[in-house]
Amino acid sequence: MGKRVLVVDDEVSVAKTVKFILDAEGFETSVVFSGEDCLKRINSESFDLVLLDIMMPKMNGWQVFEELQKIKPGQKVAFLTVIRYSEAVKEKLRKEGLVDSITKPFENEDLINRVKAITSV
């Protein structure tokens, strides 16, 4: 059974594209389109990685990240974002529990390699 990945992105096309790419590599990928739905899924299921968009309406990725740390400490989370965060920001976020920050648009190979690296640890 493949590693389980939850993709959280309000842009349906992005979420579905990521699912398509990862499923083809043997991952078992689920998608949700809001932060609220992410928290509902996390409460009832286990995932090896949450790929989390930052810029979402209502509940943004920062808010979801903070909630995830509370309800499921140790949950691996990687940002999936158009923002190329500075090294200082990424370093601090790693201390908070973030495992990676993948910048959109991404190369398919890069996405696959990084998700493999994170989920194989």
Place this chain on the structure above:
Amino acid sequence: MLVKELLGGDVTPVDIKNDVLDALFIMLGKRENTLPVLDGRRFAGTVDITSYTKILQDMTNRKPETISVGEIMSKKVRPVDPNTEISYVIDNICEKEVHGIPVTSGHELIGMVRRQDILRHYTPSLKGKFKVQDVMSYHVSTNSIHDKLEPLAKRILQGYERKIVIVDYDTIKGTIDILDLANVLLSEGIDLSRMSVKDILLPNAVSIGKYEDVTKAVQLMFEWKMEGIPVTDKNQVEGIVRDKDIIQRIKYTKDTA
């Protein structure tokens, strides 16, 4: 009514020795504009998102991770005792245009009364009495979704605007505020002059009609976690209704009761 009856317990303080990135992460994670600052266990002051964005405008000299919260915190907002009358806090929030007032017992922080705490308690009493047009502000800035980001960002970062409504012709596409910009400005080597509004716009195209009950505006603010909702009439942006506008109305209603 006393402050302790309305005390918002879910408050995350930041230590005076932390750097400003730590404070910003909390603000972004909670969508809070203001945080209380502690020196050990003692309340020391508050740090506001505008203090952070002032630093960002002067980043040639120092990076935010090298600046401590203590260097940018404000002592303008004085804390209150839990037995203070809530009307004093409402007056303070209106007059100083702050998002919340810290509450201390001795020197120890025990919570904060924020705009949302006041709205949550008093809004039901406004139901059926006021429409959005009674409290809204007609001063609202709009930008096209196709505009360059930099001029808009400057207006927000320099404090001329808190929230700008983004339209595509007459259709509301969303809003941009200081927290949205703060998130973008964490980006490495960012060049605002090469970005357009649509690059950072969230699809939060919510609005309210001017004849709607004011309680519906509050409901939308909580649902969308926004402090201001664009107001429309006949599909045209006519203004904005902000949490502070409604608190002003609550204050007026209490003063004249």
